[in-house]
Amino acid sequence: MKKKVYQPQPEHSAKIMGSGGLEVLATPALVAFMENLAFEALQEQLSPEESSVGTQLIIDHLAPSLTSQAIHIQITEWQTENCANTLSIPKPMLVDASSPPPSIVASW
Template sequence: MKEYSKEFVVDYKETAKAVGSGDLEVLATPAMIAMVENTAKEYLHKELAPEESSVGTVVEAKHLRPSKVGARITITVRIESQEKTKINFSFTAVDQDQVVATGTHQRAVILTDVFLNKLSLAKSKDE
């Protein structure tokens, strides 16, 4: 099983109060999800060709415990399966020795130019 870990330090701008997802100065769930996506993206980046990138498509998360500003969060992603261009990860987020979140994340490998061209074509149709 392939896995990759990355450490993050919780900053005030990543708190629920700062991002508007809650009223407290604890790690916001959206910020934790961004950490997961960043870790998976960084792992895949090493495996992709220069013309490829990856985009997040699905996240399912259980945010189990709060983490304060200054906490060191280690995100570990594990590749569970791959279906053509879709890569399925499981993840854990750990604050010291406490699991603070678990879940799954899917990323799709894309050809960057093709993806961006589709986006600009869709935009021009809307105008």
């Protein structure tokens, strides 16, 4: 399955994005990272003339992570029915192994 490491920047903070008042990774930024990974994975399966668009996202963003912490996101399940693809991204994790992973659960 596909995986990628994202290094959030200050502009990905909840404070700057307007989704909160702290310098932590904003949920909209986390969603954008997950959508980017799904888009890239799907594009690998499509012809150059085709593309994809997300239609449903279910996410529980349960704990903060600092914008200075890299986030590892991986697609662990992929189901295809007709033209619909369902991707699962179960737990984006901090890359720094010395820190416990945040309690973030995302399903695609």
